[in-house]
Amino acid sequence: MIDASANTHKQASQDDDTVLQIRDVAKSFGSVQALKRMNLSVRRGRVHTLLGENGAGKSTLMKILAGVYKPTSGTILLDGKTYQPQNPRAARAHGISIVFQELSLCRNLSVAENIFASHEPSRFGFVRDRELIANAEALIEDLGLPVDVRVKVADLSIAQRQLVEIAKGLSLPADVIILDEPTSSLSDNEAEILFSIIDRLKERGKAVIYISHRMEEIMRLSDDITVIRDGEYVTTTQKFETSIESLIALMVGREMKDIYPPRVAPRPPADTPAVLATKHLTMRGKFNDVSIDVKPGEVIGFFGLIGSGRSDIMKALFGMYRPEGEILLDGKPVALASPSEAIRQGIAFVTENRKEEGLVLPHSVERNVNMVALKQLAGPFGMMRSSDERAGAKAEVLRLAIKTASIDTSAGSLSGGNQQKIVLAKWLQIRPRVLILDEPTRGVDVGAKFEIYRIIRELAAEGAAILMVSSELPEVLGLSDRVVVMHNKNLAAVLDADGLTPETVMSHAAGMHA
Template identity: 75%
Template sequence: MAVSSNAPVLEIKDIAKTFGPVTALKRMNLSVRPGRVHTLLGENGAGKSTLMKILVGLFQPTSGSITLRGEPYAPKNPIEAKVLGLSIVFQELSLCRNLSVAENILATHEPNRFGFIKERDLNAQAARIVEDLGLPVNVRTKVGDLSIAQRQLVEIAKGLSRPADVVILDEPTSSLSDSEAEILFTIIERLKAKGTAIIYISHRMEEIMRISDDITVIRDGSFVATTEKQNTSIEGLIALMVGREMKDIYPPRLVERPSSAVSPVLAVENLSEAGKFENVSLDVRPGEVVGLFGLIGSGRSDVMKALFGFGQPAGTIRLNGNPVHLRSPADAIRHGIAFVTENRKEEGLVLQHSVERNINMVALGQLAGQFGFTRPARERAAAKTEVLRLAIKTASIETPAGSLSGGNQQKIVIAKWLQTQPKILILDEPTRGVDVGAKFEIYRIIRELAAAGTAILMVSSELPEVLGLSDRLVIMHDKRVAKTLDAQGLSPETVMTYAAGIHQ
């Protein structure tokens, strides 16, 4: 059936999905036109992921209909969806860590002869895809050796390795720096010029207002509204999405920031680790939020890991003025340091375990009774306290952590470390992949911890976030500290000139 250039390439009408007594989607409607970016916006748990899984054949709808290019569309799995012309780049990476970049990009459609993969052709074909997309990765490298940001770029290349009428991008910039995101935006413009329809899912409001043509808001599994970008605003979209206005997404400080006369709880002098970072010096005072900002490859996350006992860097680390040697994460924990990783799925949580077990994971020794015996009642009470304190939305503390939304999973990771009552809290991308409502809750938690005297060191790829929360900003470029500045009144342009190494 022929479809005119102005007609929708994909139409979703009255789609509903139930899982037993639970309704995940209610009469969902979406109309996606070729050559346009259609953003799907909603809090975690609103139903976005369920809808995407229906579109790629992982779930079958309970009721409703879908058409692609005017024909009924009901794929049985993601491979069939690709063959029919719909491709997805998932937020949660689907790559095989022990395979090369090329093997991951061309998985399921490798060049072969008589069933044997032709490695030379595989690498050459993947290299052409990577080059066409402008991605800074080597196709022969094992995916397990790449950073999270590089893996995200490989995931994008994998999703675009076959021609598609509709491409779904699920939080594609959640682990990318501004410069890496620019590569993606260039790719999107090329796809639009070819007439490809793009369904875009993101929680970054500035990004949404930049690249979207159409925006559909969903809440609690239901369609709320569709609007063209020029007819709305960030404030209007947030109100539609969360059902309330959010006057200031970055809560104000609860107490005065510590003065420069206060001695730092953490001081780092000339810290270096070969190939990762060089001569890094910084300090954090009790009750202070120090942001660490840099482009991908600047070394910022490696510095964070070194401060938590990963690796053996040269240089000096002082806690309350005393030099310490952090030989392992266990050492760091004993010294009152906590670390919220950027990769909650693989490093922060045991997804199949309950909310209670995840929250108490690190602090079991503190919760144990005499002679180290477990105290179930005390553990339950501790978990319930953190659930209330951090407003974690869960049916019970026995619910598997993997079944909760990304924002609530991130709160569990934070709760796990708060159980240790840390003096220093290291946050590596604390709001990666969470919605604006959950971000507000995490920002509130950060403010409360700082007010209680916790020293906080935070990495974030989102410049508005790091400027909105930090008291001081340590800017890294090329694995070194380029500049340390007071964050108050600091402009994004100034930060980026130091981060990009072009400040005069």
């Protein structure tokens, strides 16, 4: 292990390839200290991973480097010179580029317009569209991204938008590239494209600061790994000196023997009537002939490559689409004409896009948690009872271990993992019979994942029927009773999870059994 707080200054003198140094950097927001004493030394041609739970201070540190925040104290050196960017534009001018986890794209603009936003090729104040398209196509081709630069971002999937965000971050020359959870919404195939881009950046002598909660990819990509906890530096190590188990223990401050909690209650018997079922559910261009069922207390995992139709099925079950075929609740056909009707039927939906579809970011934690349960919290004549609202919100914050200064804090100021837990909390308020989870741990750290997994187990034990979409195959295998595998918008297989191997699931997802 390398103790950066003791060795940072010494390492700078020894390593001619050190491009960025952070010395005793701290950052406070009023009485809240987000960073206490941070040290980091980043070298050219290497991937330096920053590892820590949600709320540990990773994003705060990256925003300081990107010129979004100014440190309260400490020193940053770039190529040996003091680095004090006044804004993001100044950071870019110094050769530091950041790709944030939360997308910053304009939905109504094309891919090309988003990639070169703020530095479009122009003459006399007019954008040269032909040159813009040509430059965007050249960049997309160089990066190997499967995206049409003329398409509007609103028409892209979340995964495709993430690839565009990466291209945008690489559209100007940079010596230090910061990637914040870049694979959180990518399939394995798309992640491989990103990994090849990172390899090329290393070959060109670029320094990459990488933030991720996916331990397997951290061990694959990293050269150096720095762990931080509760805003403080813990240690720096090289990849070959450590293990996943050791890193998790350093990150969360405790041993985690089994990331997937055991079942709280036995699986429902095979002859248990289904709570929800579909018969030949079809929506042209989105999914075809899907017949599935889920019993009370059962977790059904959905797996497939991006574009396989998984999320579209979930949206149909929540009344966002009107497909052909039948949806049955307790064996009786129902018409789910809208999300409101689905909610009335006891169906809840935790969306993969928490920023745009799951939360009202400027509103408080309390308002977001109680958003769906207002009717249950209302007193006589529909009057809201403030004491009940606050008590309900506090109970869910405690239950899901949401890290917030108070329930009056705005949801937008919390870390991604805590925001995800708020989305889950608002649905738990209504005690749903059917809970749909679309990428429930996207962008969530290991500790927060364990807490979400524990809640899933508890809900299943209480009799909830759970449908879970996930791009993380270990997560699907670790939590599911049965696995629905999608391929090319068709149902490829429904498999019992007991003894199921990743190879079997992937072979169905790739269409090898078609």
